[in-house]
Amino acid sequence: MASDSRIVRLSCLAAALFIVIGLFWAGSKPVAVGLFTGNLDKVAHFATFALIAALLWLSFQRGRPLLVIAIVSAIGAADELHQYYLPGRSASIVDLAVDIFAVVAVVFLLKYARRYNE
Numbered sequence: 001m002a003s004d005s006r007i008v009r010l011s012c013l014a015a016a017l018f019i020v021i022g023l024f025w026a027g028s029k030p031v032a033v034g035l036f037t038g039n040l041d042k043v044a045h046f047a048t049f050a051l052i053a054a055l056l057w058l059s060f061q062r063g064r065p066l067l068v069i070a071i072v073s074a075i076g077a078a079d080e081l082h083q084y085y086l087p088g089r090s091a092s093i094v095d096l097a098v099d100i101f102a103v104v105a106v107v108f109l110l111k112y113a114r115r116y117n118e
Helices: 002-027 037-061 065-084 093-117
Strands: none
Touching: 002 037, 002 065, 002 093, 037 093, 065 093
């Protein structure tokens, strides 16, 4: 059973890394310019960073909430900095705020769910 838990944790970590790599790789392609407009951009940011946070939470065995928040917030900041240097893209403090809000919301909900189920 312990090896099953390790496989799940490593799979979650690998999935989070895959998403982050895809975020930077796909985000640098011309197709990413104007892909999401208006509020859909914020929904995409929230969903992406919430998923990364949930996967890291699971990979850390549902613990280390401050580490998850710090890592995913740093990824959000790096993403915005990356966008600043891409043609047709722009960095946005609002996008970063949505990223951080998504992380904090997911960590809070997962901590609450963990306490509720214990």
